[in-house]
Amino acid sequence: MNTNEGWTEVAFNGRDPVYLQVIRLFKERIATGRLQPGQQIPSRREAAAALKINLNTAQRAYKEMEEQRLIVTEGNSPSRITQDAGVLRAIRSELLGSAVGGFVAAIRNLDVPVEELLELVRREYETVRRQDDKQDKKPGIEQGRGDE
Amino acid sequence: MNTNEGWTEVAFNGRDPVYLQVIRLFKERIATGRLQPGQQIPSRREAAAALKINLNTAQRAYKEMEEQRLIVTEGNSPSRITQDAGVLRAIRSELLGSAVGGFVAAIRNLDVPVEELLELVRREYETVRRQDDKQDKKPGIEQGRGDE
DNA sequence: CAAGGTGTATGAAGGGCATAATACACGTAT
DNA sequence: ATACGTGTATTATGCCCTTCATACACCTTG
Secondary structure, three states, rough: OOOOOOOOOOEEEEOHHHHHHHHHHHHHHHHHOOOOOOOOOOOHHHHHHHOOOOOOHHHHHHHHHHHOOOEEOOOOOOHHHHHHOHHHHHHHHHHHHHHHHHHHHOOOOOOOOHHHHHHHHHHHHHHHHHHHHHHOOOOOOOOOOOOO | OOOOOOOOOOOOOOOOOOHHHHHHHHHHHHHOOOOOOOOEEHHHHHHHHHHOOOOOOHHHHHHHHHHOOOOOOOOOOOEEEEEOOHHHHHHHHHHHHHHHHHHHHOOOOOOOOOHHHHHHHHHHHHHHHHHHHHHHHHHOOOOOOOOO
16 A cells, blocks of 8 residues: 655755656655665556646656656556666766756856855755754655745 | 947756846856946847847846846936845855755755765866866857857 | 837737646456 | 556646737937
8 A cells, every 4th residue: 555655745846847856856766775676666646646746747757757767667557667777877977967067057157266165065965964864753744835 | 339248148048937047147247246236237128139038038037136126227227236235245145055055955865975076066166167268268259159 | 309229018929837637448356 | 347546648727938019108319
């Protein structure tokens, strides 16, 4: 019954398309080992319910994940995480690379001394990771979009 | 005639709303001193033409910049950069803070060792800034190329 | 005065995204 | 066989963003 591993308390930002955020969510789970190669993932309907999104949106995310070879589906049984080593290895570096690239692109025109920049990142990173540690304790059931 | 300081060859990403990217463009120009407090900025129509966007989109960006007190407009004369010290001071830290915050949020779930992370940022940052230097060499401004 | 440049406003059109509501074919467990 | 859960489509509605095309009031310049 409980294909739900930890899908509650997922927050979407109001700017990026939801289906892309779902894909990134899966990539993160895969990259960190929370989802293992060959492991079954929630059905489209389960995921839609758990993430509180529409079935069509979940389907769109899954469909694109299949095109990216992230997941595989045979027949009408639940989809599974790929076992393709190349794809798996690429995930983490892709997430990391696009994040770093986007960040640098965002501040490249600001003339920030590199050391100051790194210090800001370090401080924020450690702050956030401390918060994550606290969060891990409670079984929150909260969710919603971060619209402002 | 040449209210155009360097508005050509501005590239927009296909994800964020254009009017928001325009606002960020102005904020960067202000933060780095390329736009000075009190300085006149291009008219809506000029900006739209230079940035190759619609007048309405430019107007929307300008309108929101006025609500954010970034620019001021009196009567029907060209808008000018604010001289409000508080607003001016906030710009850089806002750009920097949101960039850092977004970046860390993007990689917070990846379990990346902080030193590795910082090294990636440093390398990418220096790479990109080297590219900027090359670009800065040519003072002549020819028409940029339309992307598509 | 007439012309041209301002800021400003409006309506129509289209694309992308998300949602809702069904619908169908396929398996499996009861 | 019935029921249920899969994956997969389809149609419609609505919102946001962008573009195109006008339009008006104001001021300055010729």
